[in-house]
Amino acid sequence: MKSLGSIRRDFAPWNDPSAKPYIQFDKVTKKFGDFTAVNNLSLTIFEREFFALLGASGCGKSTLLRMLAGFEEPSAGRILLDGQDLRGIPPYKRPVNMMFQSYALFPHMTVEKNIAFGLKQEGMPGSDIDKRVAEMLKLVKLEQFAKRKPHQLSGGQRQRVALARSVAKRPKVLLLDEPLGALDKKLREETQFELMDLQQELGLTFVVVTHDQEEAMTMADRIAIMDKGEVMQVATPAEIYEAPTSRFVAHFVGNVNMFEGRVAERTADTTRITGATGAQIVVDNGGAATAGSDIVFAIRPEKIKVSSKKPADAVNALEGEVYDVAYLGDMTVYHIKLDDGQMVRASAMNASRVTEDPLTWNDRAWVSFRPDAGVVLTR
Amino acid sequence: MNSTWSRFNITSIVLGFAFLYLPIVLLIVFSFNESKLVTVWGGFSTKWYVSLFHNQGLMDATWVTARVGVISATVATVLGTLAAITLTRYTRFRGRVLFSGMVFAPLVMPEVITGLSLLLLFVAVGLDRGFLTVTLAHITFTMCFVAVVVQSRLVSFDRSLEEAAMDLGAPPVKTFFQITLPVILPAIISGWMLAFTLSLDDLVIASFTSGPGATTLPMKIYSQVRLGVTPEINAACTILIAVVAVGVIIASIANKRREVQRQLDEQAAQRG
Numbered sequence: 001m002k003s004l005g006s007i008r009r010d011f012a013p014w015n016d017p018s019a020k021p022y023i024q025f026d027k028v029t030k031k032f033g034d035f036t037a038v039n040n041l042s043l044t045i046f047e048r049e050f051f052a053l054l055g056a057s058g059c060g061k062s063t064l065l066r067m068l069a070g071f072e073e074p075s076a077g078r079i080l081l082d083g084q085d086l087r088g089i090p091p092y093k094r095p096v097n098m099m100f101q102s103y104a105l106f107p108h109m110t111v112e113k114n115i116a117f118g119l120k121q122e123g124m125p126g127s128d129i130d131k132r133v134a135e136m137l138k139l140v141k142l143e144q145f146a147k148r149k150p151h152q153l154s155g156g157q158r159q160r161v162a163l164a165r166s167v168a169k170r171p172k173v174l175l176l177d178e179p180l181g182a183l184d185k186k187l188r189e190e191t192q193f194e195l196m197d198l199q200q201e202l203g204l205t206f207v208v209v210t211h212d213q214e215e216a217m218t219m220a221d222r223i224a225i226m227d228k229g230e231v232m233q234v235a236t237p238a239e240i241y242e243a244p245t246s247r248f249v250a251h252f253v254g255n256v257n258m259f260e261g262r263v264a265e266r267t268a269d270t271t272r273i274t275g276a277t278g279a280q281i282v283v284d285n286g287g288a289a290t291a292g293s294d295i296v297f298a299i300r301p302e303k304i305k306v307s308s309k310k311p312a313d314a315v316n317a318l319e320g321e322v323y324d325v326a327y328l329g330d331m332t333v334y335h336i337k338l339d340d341g342q343m344v345r346a347s348a349m350n351a352s353r354v355t356e357d358p359l360t361w362n363d364r365a366w367v368s369f370r371p372d373a374g375v376v377l378t379r
Numbered sequence: 380m381n382s383t384w385s386r387f388n389i390t391s392i393v394l395g396f397a398f399l400y401l402p403i404v405l406l407i408v409f410s411f412n413e414s415k416l417v418t419v420w421g422g423f424s425t426k427w428y429v430s431l432f433h434n435q436g437l438m439d440a441t442w443v444t445a446r447v448g449v450i451s452a453t454v455a456t457v458l459g460t461l462a463a464i465t466l467t468r469y470t471r472f473r474g475r476v477l478f479s480g481m482v483f484a485p486l487v488m489p490e491v492i493t494g495l496s497l498l499l500l501f502v503a504v505g506l507d508r509g510f511l512t513v514t515l516a517h518i519t520f521t522m523c524f525v526a527v528v529v530q531s532r533l534v535s536f537d538r539s540l541e542e543a544a545m546d547l548g549a550p551p552v553k554t555f556f557q558i559t560l561p562v563i564l565p566a567i568i569s570g571w572m573l574a575f576t577l578s579l580d581d582l583v584i585a586s587f588t589s590g591p592g593a594t595t596l597p598m599k600i601y602s603q604v605r606l607g608v609t610p611e612i613n614a615a616c617t618i619l620i621a622v623v624a625v626g627v628i629i630a631s632i633a634n635k636r637r638e639v640q641r642q643l644d645e646q647a648a649q650r651g
Binding site: 069070071090091092093096097098100101102104106107108117118121122149151152153154157165166169 | 537539540542543544545546547548549550553558561562641644645647648
């Protein structure tokens with residue numbers, strides 16, 4: 001398979017077989033009574049990585065984080081941090097700190113005292129504490145709010161205090177539970193970049209739990225998609241989006257068109273698929289699919305071209321009728337009902353102000369895509 | 380809503396407040412009566428207040444009541460807080476339902492029964508009735524009130540505060556004293572005040588469990604009234620009313636101020 005690579009930076013210890021794992025979940029299971037929150041899960045996170053656990057609520061991502069922090073003990077399996085087994089080590093002795101979803105700021109203490117709390121616990125001398133607190137306040141740009149109590153701060157300011165408090169002790173790993181969940185959209189976007197800068201600046205390992213895929217895609221080096229206590233796929237954001245390995249992942253992240261079908265012919269670099277409704281699709285990479293097997297062909301809307309005439313050079317072209325058009329400003333989304341009944345979603349960037357090939361409701365239309373535009377999923 | 384002062388409205392208010400406060404006003408007025416006869420006005424005087432402070436029996440009873448109140452309220456607050464914490468935190472131990480029922484049962488238990496059963500117990504174990512027994516009895520019946528007050532605060536307590544403290548390196552005991560206790564302190568204080576007030580005005584249980592030399596103020600007042608109400612008693616009651624009223628007013632002003640300040644702070648914070 002062609003490497004999709006990391007767009008962000010040249011940091012990919014997961015591709016280096018000699019790289020030492022930093023956090024290791026080794027066949028971890030966590031049960032609450034009869035309910036299995038985490039099921040025989042193994043996961044490796046590297047030093048200085050920005051790692052995101054992404055999933056719907058109840059998928060076990062928060063439990064995983066809480067086990068790492070020490071608030072829950074695994075029912076089975078081991079968690080290793082820098083080679084050390086964490087079993088039996090209480091939260092107050094673990095070299096990890098957590099930023100809570102509710103921020104959990106101590107309401108009876110000023111901003112300053114909140115940030116100093118962790119430093120006091122480790123018995124740091126007073127003058128050093130003052131210095132570190134000042135440094136942290138500067139880092140999150142809250143110098144003039146040092147003497148305020150949490151209820152005297154806005155949501156965004158509270159979030160930054162929580163962040164400053166959790167990094168003040170310079171933990172080996174910072175755990176973030178839905179760190180931006182309580183902020184409004186605009187502030188959330190700004191803060192995403194602030195968090196990324198902070199992680200780079202401090203050189204810490206970040207493990208963030210989120211249900212917001214955009215947030216995970218923006219910030220993380222790698223994302224683990226979780227469902228029902230299991231990891232479905234661990235990969236870079238680009239890989240997750242462009243090369244999902246299962247229907248669940250393809251569906252979970254972004255929009256996708258799915259063609260149910262069967263592999264009609266399989267050679268080294270071509271896979272011919274017959275759709276359940278008769279569509280013929282040629283793909284230049286079939287993954288693990290073998291001839292005769294039932295598969296799903298998944299393709300993202302922006303990889304599909306919509307035109308009024310059949311493109312001359314198209315390998316894959318299917319005919320249908322425009323069912324719906326949604327103009328969103330930066331792009332236009334088309335819903336095309338193919339003649340075989342399948343609905344296809346296609347999106348086109350509005351690169352110029354006038355569309356050359358305007359299509360509207362009930363027009364005949366062709367959808368076409370390149371042989372490398374989608375992926376074949378076997379599960 | 381109709382906000383005009385109709386005749387009906389005025390009449391209801393006057394009648395309602397008269398019903399509530401006429402007895403107390405009467406008591407206060409007659410505490411300044413010159414005459415020794417309680418119901419006959421003989422001119423204004425403060426002599427009963429002076430003689431009150433020379434009435435050794437009444438002063439002793441006040442002192443006993445204060446000591447019983449402070450000690451029983453304090454012990455009841457500690458025990459009640461512990462019970463409240465156990466009931467909110469450890470929700471899955473055996474017999475929790477029974478335990479919580481038993482903590483709150485004395486709330487609805489008739490005082491006569493509580494008093495009588497305590498008396499029987501003290502007699503059975505051979506405890507001489509006096510200061511100790513009345514204090515123990517007051518701890519018993521005020522503890523559940525404290526537990527109710529503190530528990531209602533703990534239910535809304537954000538557990539992640541404690542987790543955050545532990546995460547930052549504070550062991551459980553330190554977390555309790557540095558985070559949990561300060562946050563629930565207002566509830567504990569109101570629990571203490573409630574327990575103190577209940578102890579202060581209890582007559583029934585004290586009558587059962589007290590003995591010679593440990594007569595509380597309500598007992599003293601009651602026994603004196605049986606011999607005829609003196610203006611001295613009126614004066615004592617007026618002082619009690621004044622103390623309670625001042626306490627309530629100070630508490631509500633402080634509360635109101637805090638609330639207003641909090642709202643102002645929050646508005647300021649929202650503006651940035």
